[in-house]
Amino acid sequence: MANLKTFSGFPIQNLTSDPVPFAQAKINDPYAGVWSSGGALNTAKYQLGTAGTLTAALAFGGSSPPYTATNESYNGTSWTELADLNSGRDALGSAGTQTAALGFGGQNPGGATLAITESWNGSSWTEVNDLNSGRRFMNGTGNTNTAALCLGGYDGSNRAYVENWDGSSWTEIADLNTARAYISGIGTPSAAIAISGASGTNVELWNGSSWTETTEYNNPRGQGAASGVASTAALFFGGEPGPEGAKTEEWNGSTWTEKNDLALSRSGLGGTGTVTAAIAIGGQVSPSSGTEEWTFSGIPPSAPAAGYSDAIVGQMYYNSTSGQFKAIKSGGAAIGTWASIASTNTDRESWAGVSGPSAANITFGGYPTSNNANTEEFDGSSWTEVNNLNGGRHGNGASVGGSQTATITFGGQPPTPTTALTESWDGTNWTEVSDLNTARFYVMGAGTSTAALAYGGLTPSNTAINESWNGSSWTETTDLNQAKAYGGSTGTQTAAMAMGGDVPPISANVEIWDGSSWTEVSELNTTRYGVGASGTSTDALCFAGYPTGAINEHWNGSSWTEIADLGTARGYTAGSGATSSAAICLSGTPGPANYRIAEEFSAADFEISTLTTS
Amino acid sequence: MAYKYCTATNWGKNFFTHEERKQFHLSGHPGDVWVVGDNLYGDQWIGKVSGAIKTQAEAQAIVTGEIEAAQAAYDALSAEEQALQTRPAIYNLP
Numbered sequence: 132m133a134n135l136k137t138f139s140g141f142p143i144q145n146l147t148s149d150p151v152p153f154a155q156a157k158i159n160d161p162y163a164g165v166w167s168s169g170g171a172l173n174t175a176k177y178q179l180g181t182a183g184t185l186t187a188a189l190a191f192g193g194s195s196p197p198y199t200a201t202n203e204s205y206n207g208t209s210w211t212e213l214a215d216l217n218s219g220r221d222a223l224g225s226a227g228t229q230t231a232a233l234g235f236g237g238q239n240p241g242g243a244t245l246a247i248t249e250s251w252n253g254s255s256w257t258e259v260n261d262l263n264s265g266r267r268f269m270n271g272t273g274n275t276n277t278a279a280l281c282l283g284g285y286d287g288s289n290r291a292y293v294e295n296w297d298g299s300s301w302t303e304i305a306d307l308n309t310a311r312a313y314i315s316g317i318g319t320p321s322a323a324i325a326i327s328g329a330s331g332t333n334v335e336l337w338n339g340s341s342w343t344e345t346t347e348y349n350n351p352r353g354q355g356a357a358s359g360v361a362s363t364a365a366l367f368f369g370g371e372p373g374p375e376g377a378k379t380e381e382w383n384g385s386t387w388t389e390k391n392d393l394a395l396s397r398s399g400l401g402g403t404g405t406v407t408a409a410i411a412i413g414g415q416v417s418p419s420s421g422t423e424e425w426t427f428s429g430i431p432p433s434a435p436a437a438g439y440s441d442a443i444v445g446q447m448y449y450n451s452t453s454g455q456f457k458a459i460k461s462g463g464a465a466i467g468t469w470a471s472i473a474s475t476n477t478d479r480e481s482w483a484g485v486s487g488p489s490a491a492n493i494t495f496g497g498y499p500t501s502n503n504a505n506t507e508e509f510d511g512s513s514w515t516e517v518n519n520l521n522g523g524r525h526g527n528g529a530s531v532g533g534s535q536t537a538t539i540t541f542g543g544q545p546p547t548p549t550t551a552l553t554e555s556w557d558g559t560n561w562t563e564v565s566d567l568n569t570a571r572f573y574v575m576g577a578g579t580s581t582a583a584l585a586y587g588g589l590t591p592s593n594t595a596i597n598e599s600w601n602g603s604s605w606t607e608t609t610d611l612n613q614a615k616a617y618g619g620s621t622g623t624q625t626a627a628m629a630m631g632g633d634v635p636p637i638s639a640n641v642e643i644w645d646g647s648s649w650t651e652v653s654e655l656n657t658t659r660y661g662v663g664a665s666g667t668s669t670d671a672l673c674f675a676g677y678p679t680g681a682i683n684e685h686w687n688g689s690s691w692t693e694i695a696d697l698g699t700a701r702g703y704t705a706g707s708g709a710t711s712s713a714a715i716c717l718s719g720t721p722g723p724a725n726y727r728i729a730e731e732f733s734a735a736d737f738e739i740s741t742l743t744t745s
Numbered sequence: 746m747a748y749k750y751c752t753a754t755n756w757g758k759n760f761f762t763h764e765e766r767k768q769f770h771l772s773g774h775p776g777d778v779w780v781v782g783d784n785l786y787g788d789q790w791i792g793k794v795s796g797a798i799k800t801q802a803e804a805q806a807i808v809t810g811e812i813e814a815a816q817a818a819y820d821a822l823s824a825e826e827q828a829l830q831t832r833p834a835i836y837n838l839p
Contacts, residue, residue, distance in 0.1 A: 165766040171757030208758055268829055285829060312829060329829060354831065372815065372833040377772065394761055395773035398831065416775045416815045416833055421755050426763055 143456070144448045150459060152467075152735035153430075153439040153712065162429035165391045166368075166379070169410055169422035170209040174201045177399035177415040178268075180225030181356075182232035182251075182276075185408040185424060189213075189229045189251070190401055193413065194221035198240045202256070204229055205410065205422075214255045218247050224281050225401075226273035226296075227251070233276040233296065236284065238267040244286050248301070250276050260300045264292050272316030272323045274360050280304075280337070282325050285312040289329075293342075295320050307342050309333050315357035315402070317365040324362040324382065327370065329353040334382075336362060348387040350378045356402025358409035358425070366409055366425065368393055369400045372416045379425075381406060393423055440736035447742070456742040467695045467734040469683070469716070473513045477505045478726035479718035480525075484540040484576075485705035486533035489715035489731045493517075493535045493556070494705060497718060498525030502545060506561070508535050509715075509729075520554055520561050526572035530583040530600075531621055531664075531707045537580035539564070539600065542588060544572045549591060553605070555580060565604045569596045575620035577627035577644075584624050584644065589616045593634060597649070599624060609648050613640050619664030619673045619706065626668040628686075631676060633660040641686075643668050653690045657682050663706020665714030665732075672711045672732065675719060677702035683732070685711055695732070701725045708732070747783035748839060750804035751796030752776065765790055772839075775811030778804045780838055805838050812836075 151159060172190060179193030186207035193199055200219030203210040216234060223237030223245075230253035237245050246265030249256040262281060269284025277298035284290050291310035294301040307314075311328030318324055323337040324345075332347035348367055355370025363384035369376050376396035380387045393411060400414030409425040430439070444461045472489075479497030486493050490511040497503040502523035507514040520540070527543030536558035543550055551570035554561040567585060574588030581602035588594055595610035611629060618632030625646035632638050639654035645668075655673060662676030666686070673691070674683040680700025684691045701719030708714035712734035719725045748770065753760075754777055761771055769790065770782035779796065781787040791798070799807070815833040822830070 163767075165763055167763040167766055168755060168760035169758055171755070287825070330831065371831060372812070373836045374772075391766070392772070394766065394771050395755075416811060421757070421773075424763075428763060428767070 144446070145451050146448045147450070147452050149450060149457065149739050150443055150446075150737070152733070152737070156439060157430050157712075160429045162427060162431050163391060164379075164407065164425050164427045166393050166411065166423040166425055168394070169424040170205060172210050172413055172420040172422065173203055173212055174199060175420035176201070176221075176413045177397075177419065178221040178223075179401045179413055180223045180232075180234045180237075181401035181403040181412055182225055182227040183229035183403050185404040185410045185426070187229040188403050188410055188412070189227075189232050190412050191225070191232070191234055191251075192216055192220050192223050192237060193401075194399075196221075198238070202251075216249055216256050217258055218245065218249065220245055220247075222267040222269075224269050224271035224284075226271040226279035227276040228274070229253075231276040233271065233273070233279055235271065235279075235281055235296075235301075236262055236266045236269055248296075262294055262301050263303055264290070264294070266290060266292065268312035268329075270314045270316045272318050272325075274319060278320050280316060280320050280323055282314045282316045282323075283307055283311050283328070284314075293337075305341050307335055308344055309335070313354045315355060315367060317357050317359040318362035322362045324359075324365055326357050326365065326367050326382075327353050327355055346386055348380045348382075349389055350375055350380065352376060352378065354398040356400045356411060356414075358402050358404040359406050364406045366390070366402075366406050368402060368409075368411055368425075369397045369414060372396065372398050395419070395421060395423065444737050458740050458742055460738045460740055467712075467732055469695060469698050469730045469732050471698060472715075472729045472731045473509070474727040474729055475507050475514050475717065476516055476727075477503065477507065478723065479503060479705070480703065480720050480722050480726045484527045484529035484538075484543075485707045485715070485717055486529050486531055486535075486538040489708055489713050491535050492707065492715050492717075493533070493538060494717055495520055495529070495540055495556075495561075496524050496527045496543060497705070506556070514729075518560050521563055522550075522552060522554075524550060524552075524572075526574070526589075528574035528576035528585050528588070528620075529707075530576055530578045530580055532577065532579045532623060532709065533583075534579075539580050539583055541567050541576065541583075541585050541600075541605075542571045542574040549589070553600075567605050568598055568607055569594065571596070571616075573616040575618050575629055575632075577620050577622045578624035582624040584627050586620070586627070586629060586644070587611055587615045587618060587632065597644075611642055611649050612651055613638070613642065615640070617660035617662075617676075617703075619662035619676070621664040621666055621671055621707070622668045628664065628668050628671055630664055630671075630673040631655055631659045631662050637678070641691075655684055655691050656693055657684070659702075661702035661704065661719075663704040663714070663716045665706055665708030666711035667709075670711045672706075672708070672714050674706060674714065674716055674732070675701055675704040698730055699725060699728055701728070748801075749781045749783050749787060749791065750799040750801055750838070751779050751781060751791050751794075752799060752804075752807065753779055753791075753794040753796040760794060761790065774804075774808045774838065775815070776807035778807050778838070780804070801838060808838060809835050
């Protein structure tokens with residue numbers, strides 16, 4: 132007979148370390164895509180046609196070698212052989228889904244260029260109307276088998292031809308700007324992107340009537356593959372037989388960003404899916420049956436800090452490293468801490484310009500004992516002086532969402548009593564660009580080097596004027612409701628905030644910009660001016676400022692809550708940061724003790740207490 | 746970063762997982778050669794896939810041999826076909 136024991140109490144979890152605050156958790160477990168191995172094709176191949184999604188894909192034709200008519204479907208785990216193409220071939224174009232696909236062109240076992248088009252209905256291939264111009268090594272784009280484009284290709288020469296499939300026939304439309312083969316196409320017949328070629332970095336955008344060259348990707352290579360469903364969001368991966376062929380880059384509609392590499396470098400691969408869930412199929416150096424799946428993990432950018440703390444507040448656990456029982460309590464009001472970081476090399480005081488996140492910050496201008504043209508960059512541990520502004524000034528506004536490689540500053544004092552001068556930073560030098568329409572100083576700023584907003588300030592009277600920057604010129608747009616200067620500013624060109632300031636009198640007023648108008652929202656708990664700010668129009672911090680000095684308030688989209696004070700009370704500070712979880716507060720007055728001071732805010736969203744037993 | 750080198754045949758799904766790609770460096774090369782980050786997780790992965798440990802020189806020799814074979818195949822293509830492809834280039838493993 133078994134021995135039975137009675138247990139009292141309840142089990143308690145055993146952790147080797149304490150939970151970390153949300154901001155640290157995001158750093159520890161960033162939201163990122165990586166490639167992992169997918170199911171192996173039954174037939175190793177390259178130069179194939181593809182359609183569908185990560186969990187419902189189709190791979191057909193290709194070179195085994197020799198040329199193959201095989202057709203396989205993927206369910207997210209394994210590949211299953213289905214009915215072959217009627218015409219075996221490789222270097223074909225493709226479009227559609229797992230159950231409604233299109234395969235067109237290519238070359239046959241005799242090496243002849245084909246114009247043949249076949250339509251897949253989920254169970255069999257049917258020959259439909261040919262391309263007008265037979266080609267190989269072209270590609271297609273389209274998310275159905277009734278609306279597709281055939282892009283470029285080769286028929287003895289590289290071609291710029293583009294044909295539109297309307298479900299029954301192909302029609303020639305406007306050519307690409309650059310004739311080439313091995314294009315990866317994403318999008319629809321009315322809005323597409325043509326990526327790459329046999330080599331290089333060429334990218335063109337289709338707006339339904341013409342092709343325009345756009346931002347090129349970063350790593351030159353050709354014969355890669357792409358995924359995505361719209362011209363504004365694509366993933367381009369693989370493309371060379373060497374290490375470059377593992378590169379992955381993401382297109383967001385305006386720029387390319389390098390992402391995690393494929394495990395296996397490959398060219399002539401197939402690709403399908405979306406930007407967040409894709410599959411890389413086959414390819415070579417030698418024909419590959421291998422596939423890789425692009426999926427995401429980590430804390431999504433949209434995850435709220437509150438959700439993270441809500442999930443763990445109330446937990447008790449045993450920390451086996453420290454040998455202590457602990458409990459996680461709510462921080463009550465949102466909590467966090469300011470920590471001193473390296474001081475700047477030069478005095479700034481009075482409202483220097485500032486851009487970027489705390490760990491990659493850039494600050495410029497200010498007024499220590501004379502107007503400052505000095506620019507400094509922070510690398511997370513120390514400040515380094517870089518090239519000066521063309522004109523020293525203080526009270527200058529900035530695109531606070533800018534970066535160490537691209538930002539602008541505008542307005543301020545002098546050279547004339549009040550200036551409209553705008554300068555643009557390219558990562559190395561400042562260049563004078565188009566002036567503000569209205570000269571002013573102590574002006575608030577938001578946005579980036581190519582899409583900024585300049586609002587309020589002193590002309591020398593308080594002004595409500597608001598101007599929008601498009602990368603080359605300023606345009607007046609809807610004024611603030613309240614004329615003010617010395618306020619806190621953060622956000623983007625289409626979603627900005629103006630906090631506090633001097634009207635006069637000193638104000639707690641807060642306004643939010645939605646891209647077309649300003650709306651007054653809940654006021655700060657404490658009136659002040661000369662403040663710093665970080666975050667977005669729905670999740671922001673407003674810190675420092677006169678007359679109170681050290682107060683820091685958090686905006687949750689509807690109300691302000693006071694949270695951790697700055698370590699050093701001061702006003703006329705410079706502040707920035709893309710989030711409310713990580714901000715930087717630079718310089719300030721009174722001086723000279725505060726002229727170079729810098730503090731960094733790290734959010735915490737719970738408290739850990741050690742339990743004692745008696 | 747220190748690496749280990751092994752050969753292992755990719756069996757498909759779960760040969761290397763999403764989580765493993767976040768835990769250690771992994772890159773595949775011709776000839777079923779894998780360059781693996783030298784940490785606990787990398788060691789565990791080599792064991793999982795029954796990887797045959799190679800020295801860097803041994804791994805490089807396998808990769809070079811495979812690329813030379815691919816170069817020979819490329820060189821045998823017609824001029825027209827060659828113009829449409831990139832001749833594989835021998836490269837050094839990290």
